[in-house]
Amino acid sequence: MTSPQTLTLSSVKEAHALIKPFIHQTPVLTSTYLNTLASTPQTPEALSATEWSGQAPARPTLRLHFKCENFQRIGAFKARGAFHAIERLKQSPDFDPSRGVVTHSSGNHAQALSLAAKESSIPAYIIMPTLSTPSKIAATLAQGAQVTFSGPTAPEREAAAQKIISSTGAVLIPPYDHPDIISGQGTAALELLSQVVLPTTTTTLNAIITPCGGGGLLSGTALACSESPTTKVYGAEPSFQGADDAKRGYYSGQRIPSVKSLTVADGLRTPLGEIPWEIIYERRLVDGMYAVTEDQIRAAMRLVYERLKVVVEPSAVVGLAVALYNEDFRNMVEQEGGEGGWDLGVVFSGGNVSLDALGELLKE
Known part of the structure; x- marks a missing residue:
């Protein structure tokens, strides 16, 4: 994972070079x-x-x-950050793909991470608020993700994600507060x-x-x-x-x-x-x-x-x-x-x- 302190224009250029095979130039x-x-x-x-x-x-x-x-793929910019985070994670020698990735999202990041994980045969665990729109829930499920519902607030989402991390060892890829997500976006x-x-x-x-x-x-x-x-x-x-x-x-x-x-x-x-x-x-x-x-x-x-x-x-x-x-x-x-x-x-x-x-x- 990229360090937050080293995020620069070069970080974005490097991200673009890495994800170009997976995204559309819109x-x-x-x-x-x-x-x-x-x-x-x-x-x-x-x-x-x-x-x-x-x-x-x-x-x-x-x-x-x-x-x-x-x-963009999945209909939103979120595909950029999700593919970048997955591709960077795959470069880590400590990452075990079988443990999967987990996130909490109202919809677009959920779909994006599910797609990026699926294309690398990595399990995806998605926490979605119960008030998420049905179309976004359906689109996330269509990517093969395992969806768990939670309350709408950030603390409720994060608590649900932590339960999954404890039981599976999945790596958390949050929707925005993550250096590789940011440089991808x-x-x-x-x-x-x-x-x-x-x-x-x-x-x-x-x-x-x-x-x-x-x-x-x-x-x-x-x-x-x-x-x-x-x-x-x-x-x-x-x-x-x-x-x-x-x-x-x-x-x-x-x-x-x-x-x-x-x-x-x-x-x-x-x-x-x-x-x-x-x-x-x-x-x-x-x-x-x-x-x-x-x-x-x-x-x-x-x-x-x-x-x-x-x-x-x-x-x-x-x-x-x-x-x-x-x-x-x-x-x-x-x-x-x-x-x-x-x-x-x-x-x-x-x-x-x-x-x-x-x-x-x-x-x-």
Whole structure:
């Protein structure tokens, strides 16, 4: 396992070289309509019920580049970290594959680790909260994993995982608080930076924004951009029931160790991990954190379906929702981007949502 203290851009590049045979290089999409919408001031009516009521609307210029990890294997970026962790584990002389691996996850990491383990003939033990979506449970079982259910909080998941470790000797591969997971997740941003070719400038993206739950994707993205003098990194969260723990911790200087939220962005219901915190906050590799409401998440999701014609889950669109609706972010882009504006990379983290849930999310 990679040491947390040695995580760098080189760690992400090495991870990418190791997992390239197992993952997809996902496409980057653009939309003239969404660029225009993001670059249009919000109306006073739209702002009237928000914390920015009465303020002059921001006037940023934004060009959006969507990294579509919803097209990744198992439908989410989590495949990157899971394959990297498994491949690194296989390199360890102390690892006994017959004992298996174990994790706790609401769905996407569960599916990803199950797939990566199956392709190496390693048993996978998965702890899933009882409130996990049925489609994600079914997808995890379809990969041949042994699923055990637990309560929804991190301590409950971890206790269930410890029981399995005690009885089987399986190796724990947590969903985000793990160096090999983090460097694997950073490969999405590494690809994004190489895929976007800007015709009018010699610089790369001005910024990348990703969803933040446990922080594996955001901290990996920060590592991928850590040696770029021009590309900033931002995190996006739901605000519902305190799910914006990373944002609150970032601006207070104290990591918040627990979250209990039923936000529609179910992949972001976890607290920011200790290793991601060290990268995001203590090493100052992330430039800011922003949050959006449930209605804004649903609105962004509807726009993606209607305009990009791709399947995304609620967690995937929080970055787009920030770009469209968060006036603090939009004001910052206006001030820093000036007349030329910003080219913003937006990571769509996944697309695992059932048709039944989709109908409920998007109904008028």
